[in-house]
Amino acid sequence: MTDEAMSEMSARRRFGLGGVPAQFGLAIIIAAFWAVFAWRAPGFLSPFNLFSVGRALAVDIVIGFAQMAALATGGMNLSVGSIGVCAVMTGGYLMQTLALPVPVAILGALGLGAALGWLNGFVIARSGVSAFIITLASANLYSGAMLILTKAVPLNSLPMEVGAFGKMKIAGLVSPLLVIALAVGLVLFVFYRHSVLGRQILAAGANARAAKMSGVPVDRVITISHALSGLLAATAGMMVVAHLGAAMPAVGGEDWLLPSFLGPVLGGTPLSGGAVAVAGTMLGALLVTTIRSGLLVLQIGNYWLQLYLGVILLLAVLVDRYRALYQERRGIPMR
Amino acid sequence: MTLFRRLLLVEWSGLAVAILLGALALSVIAPNFLTEFNLYVMLRSLSVGLLVAFAQMVTLGVGQMNIAVGALGGLTAIIFGATIELYGFPLLLAIPLALAIGALGGLINGLLTARTGVNAFIITLATASAFTGINFGITGSIPFYKMPASLVAFGDHHLGAMPYLLVAPLIVAFLLGLFFSRAAPGRELLAFGGNPQAAELSGISRERVVVSAHVLSGLLAAAAAVLAVAQLGSAQPTIGADWLLLSFAAPIIGGAALTGGHISVLGTLFAVLLLGLIQNGMVLAKVDPYWVQFVLGALILAAVGLNRWRAVNSGVA
Numbered sequence: 001m002t003d004e005a006m007s008e009m010s011a012r013r014r015f016g017l018g019g020v021p022a023q024f025g026l027a028i029i030i031a032a033f034w035a036v037f038a039w040r041a042p043g044f045l046s047p048f049n050l051f052s053v054g055r056a057l058a059v060d061i062v063i064g065f066a067q068m069a070a071l072a073t074g075g076m077n078l079s080v081g082s083i084g085v086c087a088v089m090t091g092g093y094l095m096q097t098l099a100l101p102v103p104v105a106i107l108g109a110l111g112l113g114a115a116l117g118w119l120n121g122f123v124i125a126r127s128g129v130s131a132f133i134i135t136l137a138s139a140n141l142y143s144g145a146m147l148i149l150t151k152a153v154p155l156n157s158l159p160m161e162v163g164a165f166g167k168m169k170i171a172g173l174v175s176p177l178l179v180i181a182l183a184v185g186l187v188l189f190v191f192y193r194h195s196v197l198g199r200q201i202l203a204a205g206a207n208a209r210a211a212k213m214s215g216v217p218v219d220r221v222i223t224i225s226h227a228l229s230g231l232l233a234a235t236a237g238m239m240v241v242a243h244l245g246a247a248m249p250a251v252g253g254e255d256w257l258l259p260s261f262l263g264p265v266l267g268g269t270p271l272s273g274g275a276v277a278v279a280g281t282m283l284g285a286l287l288v289t290t291i292r293s294g295l296l297v298l299q300i301g302n303y304w305l306q307l308y309l310g311v312i313l314l315l316a317v318l319v320d321r322y323r324a325l326y327q328e329r330r331g332i333p334m335r
Numbered sequence: 336m337t338l339f340r341r342l343l344l345v346e347w348s349g350l351a352v353a354i355l356l357g358a359l360a361l362s363v364i365a366p367n368f369l370t371e372f373n374l375y376v377m378l379r380s381l382s383v384g385l386l387v388a389f390a391q392m393v394t395l396g397v398g399q400m401n402i403a404v405g406a407l408g409g410l411t412a413i414i415f416g417a418t419i420e421l422y423g424f425p426l427l428l429a430i431p432l433a434l435a436i437g438a439l440g441g442l443i444n445g446l447l448t449a450r451t452g453v454n455a456f457i458i459t460l461a462t463a464s465a466f467t468g469i470n471f472g473i474t475g476s477i478p479f480y481k482m483p484a485s486l487v488a489f490g491d492h493h494l495g496a497m498p499y500l501l502v503a504p505l506i507v508a509f510l511l512g513l514f515f516s517r518a519a520p521g522r523e524l525l526a527f528g529g530n531p532q533a534a535e536l537s538g539i540s541r542e543r544v545v546v547s548a549h550v551l552s553g554l555l556a557a558a559a560a561v562l563a564v565a566q567l568g569s570a571q572p573t574i575g576a577d578w579l580l581l582s583f584a585a586p587i588i589g590g591a592a593l594t595g596g597h598i599s600v601l602g603t604l605f606a607v608l609l610l611g612l613i614q615n616g617m618v619l620a621k622v623d624p625y626w627v628q629f630v631l632g633a634l635i636l637a638a639v640g641l642n643r644w645r646a647v648n649s650g651v652a
Binding site: 129132145148152302303310313 | 400447451452453454456457458460461462463464465466467468469471472475476579580583587593623625626627628629630631632633635636639640643
């Protein structure tokens with residue numbers, strides 16, 4: 001291995017996963033938004049708003065993780081929202097209709113999410129067809145099946161403790177959902193950095209052929225990544241159930257598509273695979289949640305929100321692109 | 336080469352058989368199917384879908400995609416409606432303007448994709464969100480209702496079972512067929528989609544190809560939007576919201592390769608017809624409308640599997 005490649009490796013190792021230097025700019029942008037919103041909208045820093053920002057952030061973070069898990073292999077998962085809503089309705093069904101204990105119902109919903117994700121991964125790995133088209137099709141299969149089975153009827157009388165958990169405040173400010181999201185982040189960070197499987201996933205995402213030649217079971221690794229993506233999507237779904245205190249067939253779906261990409265991409269996860277930015281995804285999600293909440297408090301209305309999110313995603317992609325070009329020209333290894 | 340193998344190579348052969356069998360089955364099962372009115376309703380509902388499918392097919396041809404097809408359609412539709420209702424533009428001015436806006440949106444997509452080299456998926460996902468944001472920001476999700484009588488009449492009238500609306504997409508299909516089979520720029524698009532490196536080495540400009548594909552895609556999305564306004568009789572901000580799946584389903588079922596370089600205008604046309612037939616059949620059979628989404632998803636998977644099977648069996652891949 002040449003010295004250059006070595007130095008690139010070590011640079012990747014230093015900045016690739018946590019990716020703190022790459023996310024420095026993102027943190028500054030978030031701070032600027034917080035400053036503006038705190039100044040223009042006094043209610044923004046109220047304990048009530050901070051609590052609801054934190055709770056929404058929890059869901060955005062986990063949705064981002066669900067996409068990140070698929071991006072790590074160089075694929076993507078357009079069915080994040082569909083798996084999410086399938087988990088929501090399954091969880092609701094198990095709790096309300098079958099009256100199973102809440103933890104069992106949650107496990108069942110998470111299991112379904114993992115299974116649906118696994119099915120995506122299995123078909124992708126077996127057929128060799130792009131993840132885009134497989135998950136576009138499966139998104140519609142899953143959502144369609146959910147609608148056929150539930151007839152789009154929401155489940156409103158879940159056990160009381162579900163809604164109570166969503167309203168719970170730790171130290172009067174922090175939602176336990178946010179704690180769960182951060183814990184998931186920590187687990188993922190350790191998983192991708194220190195576990196053999198995590199390293200194998202990143203190796204397969206970076207260069208599937210090279211990974212295969214070095215003995216990585218690429219197909220299995222892709223399937224597992226998609227199962228993980230489904231599991232995380234289902235986790236986000238259960239968080240929404242706790243938040244709403246009900247299982248609604250209208251959550252998830254296409255509404256999760258943009259946020260799921262915003263978090264990881266803003267955070268510096270490359271679409272080409274081979275690297276993940278766990279901390280970056282959390283920051284990316286924080287930016288999304290901040291803007292959504294800020295516009296709400298400023299009463300600008302949800303109508304323009306999509307424009308801002310779209311423009312921010314574009315800017316992030318462009319900035320990232322030009323930073324890479326600049327570094328290439330200066331001879332600094334990327335990331 | 337046996338006859339069977341040769342037939343396998345014609346993408347739309349299977350589709351044509353499926354359509355014939357489907358139509359035959361429907362006419363036996365549902366007596367209403369062959370009525371002039373039912374056929375008119377079915378064909379009318381296909382008109383917009385055809386243009387939507389073509390809009391995506393063009394970007395698939397160069398090996399890219401356009402997630403913003405629906406968002407651009409929605410934005411074009413409400414600007415079209417606004418110029419008519421608020422500013423009193425005549426149709427002869429409003430329609431070219433709407434098409435120009437679609438082309439402009441496509442130009443933005445194309446330039447961003449070509450200049451940055453970033454994946455078209457993420458660029459058009461972002462611009463889709465921006466277009467939708469502008470659409471809902473301007474309208475507050477309130478439609479424009481006062482459309483000229485001539486436009487609404489164009490959306491309603493029909494000659495026998497043949498709706499006037501269908502004329503536009505058929506002309507477009509003919510032109511696209513000529514463009515991709517006979518015209519040099521069309522051949523260049525496909526050559527680039529098939530092998531970007533080889534195409535660039537033979538002097539095809541990457542930027543020109545990518546930009547023109549996206550401009551054409553935007554133009555077709557805008558044309559679809561104008562037809563949708565004519566069909567609905569009002570400019571709804573939600574036009575385009577449900578175009579994404581169909582836009583990919585039809586070209587892929589029609590035999591387009593996701594990797595680029597290979598598309599089929601006739602295949603796409605037949606695929607839209609088949610999807611319309613299925614939807615119509617489900618309505619006639621009073622199937623739960625929730626099944627539509629499920630069936631569309633299943634059809635894409637089946638088509639992808641079939642395309643691979645055909646590629647392997649005909650020895651092309």
